[in-house]
Amino acid sequence: xxxxxxxxxxxxxxxxxxxxxxxxxxxxxxxxxxxxxxxxxxxxxxxxxxxxxxxxxxxxxxxxxxxxxxxxxxxxxxxxxxxxxxxxxxxxxxxxxxxxxxxxxxxxxxxxxxxxxxxxxxxxxxxxxxxxxxxxxxxxxxxxxxxxxxxxxxxxxxxxxxxxxxxxxxxxxxxxxxxx
Amino acid sequence: xxxxxxxxxxxxxxxxxxxxxxxxxxxxxxxxxxxxxxxxxxxxxxxxxxxxxxxxxxxxxxxxxxxxxxxxxxxxxxxxxxxxxxxxxxxxxxxxxxxxxxxxxxxxxxxxxxxxxxxxxxxxxxxxxxxxxxxxxxxxxxxxxxxxxxxxxxxxxxxxxxxxxxxxxxxxxx
Numbered sequence: 001x002x003x004x005x006x007x008x009x010x011x012x013x014x015x016x017x018x019x020x021x022x023x024x025x026x027x028x029x030x031x032x033x034x035x036x037x038x039x040x041x042x043x044x045x046x047x048x049x050x051x052x053x054x055x056x057x058x059x060x061x062x063x064x065x066x067x068x069x070x071x072x073x074x075x076x077x078x079x080x081x082x083x084x085x086x087x088x089x090x091x092x093x094x095x096x097x098x099x100x101x102x103x104x105x106x107x108x109x110x111x112x113x114x115x116x117x118x119x120x121x122x123x124x125x126x127x128x129x130x131x132x133x134x135x136x137x138x139x140x141x142x143x144x145x146x147x148x149x150x151x152x153x154x155x156x157x158x159x160x161x162x163x164x165x166x167x168x169x170x171x172x173x174x175x176x177x178x179x180x
Numbered sequence: 181x182x183x184x185x186x187x188x189x190x191x192x193x194x195x196x197x198x199x200x201x202x203x204x205x206x207x208x209x210x211x212x213x214x215x216x217x218x219x220x221x222x223x224x225x226x227x228x229x230x231x232x233x234x235x236x237x238x239x240x241x242x243x244x245x246x247x248x249x250x251x252x253x254x255x256x257x258x259x260x261x262x263x264x265x266x267x268x269x270x271x272x273x274x275x276x277x278x279x280x281x282x283x284x285x286x287x288x289x290x291x292x293x294x295x296x297x298x299x300x301x302x303x304x305x306x307x308x309x310x311x312x313x314x315x316x317x318x319x320x321x322x323x324x325x326x327x328x329x330x331x332x333x334x335x336x337x338x339x340x341x342x343x344x345x346x347x348x349x350x351x352x353x354x
Contacts, residue, residue: 040200041200041201045200092257092259096255096287098237099236101237101258109257118284119283121259121282121283121290125280126210129280129282130283131203132204132280136284141204143283143284143285144281144282145281145282145290146289147288147289147292147293148291149292150220152294152295152297
């Protein structure tokens with residue numbers, strides 16, 4: 001049994017079976033996910049296959065925010081998936097709650113009810129972005145984004161730094177202007 | 181007959197050629213009007229807060245650390261890439277980039293934070309009088325971004341209550 005298990009793990013290392021759950025989105029992300037499965041962005045060549053039941057799935061693709069009406073059903077679908085499981089939050093609704101994040105019927109992002117492992121922001125994300133997200137999850141490519149923090153260390157107004165001013169063609173020029 | 185039709189179908193299928201895009205190996209250029217992740221240029225930003233008050237998803241926050249320092253925070257979780265912030269920016273400090281490969285395992289990776297110096301009066305440092313709590317709500321380019329203070333945000337429905345208006349007219353008539 002363990003030999004067969006090992007063989008299966010070796011052979012089907014990168015074949016993800018995805019289950020597609022919409023908990024109250026606008027269908028935009030659904031269409032993009034279906035677009036990924038069409039011959040144009042044929043993901044079945046990577047072993048990714050859409051299945052109809054969460055019991056067969058390795059990955060849950062969540063679209064739409066966690067809503068008051070569908071939250072429980074989404075949680076039950078997640079609990080029905082077999083153990084090594086991933087959750088992808090696709091679209092800005094699933095990542096952050098969407099435009100209607102503060103209405104009475106929306107609980108917020110899906111991570112309020114499920115542990116989300118990968119986020120694919122966009123409204124809707126391009127099919128390429130979804131394939132990229134899956135590739136990041138498989139470890140084929142590295143993620144490209146990192147938090148950006150900019151901190152101004154020096155006041156950008158030239159008159160506060162008279163030592164950097166110089167005369168050029170009868171005009172006063174601030175030397176560090178390009179550097180700011 | 182059915183065999184013939186099958187052969188015909190096969191020929192049609194072969195005629196279509198190969199349509200699958202070689203995405204992961206080579207990227208296709210995005211459409212010219214595609215809006216991707218907004219990029220904030222700190223050198224151009226003046227910290228007016230127009231983007232914060234126009235963002236429909238409320239993902240751009242303005243926090244004043246002190247009189248001189250303002251923090252512009254773009255969280256980007258529920259950003260719909262509508263491009264309103266880039267549209268309203270007077271200094272063109274926000275540009276909608278063509279970047280769409282933003283998938284991460286850590287949602288904080290799409291954050292952007294700018295810490296800007298704000299000019300103050302050279303004589304006293306605070307020449308402008310503090311706006312009252314009601315005036316602050318009406319100020320353009322400035323908004324409270326704490327959601328618990330959301331109920332203080334001025335809403336036009338307050339003026340449209342039927343009874344109150346009727347009573348007002350009655351008072352005026354008297």
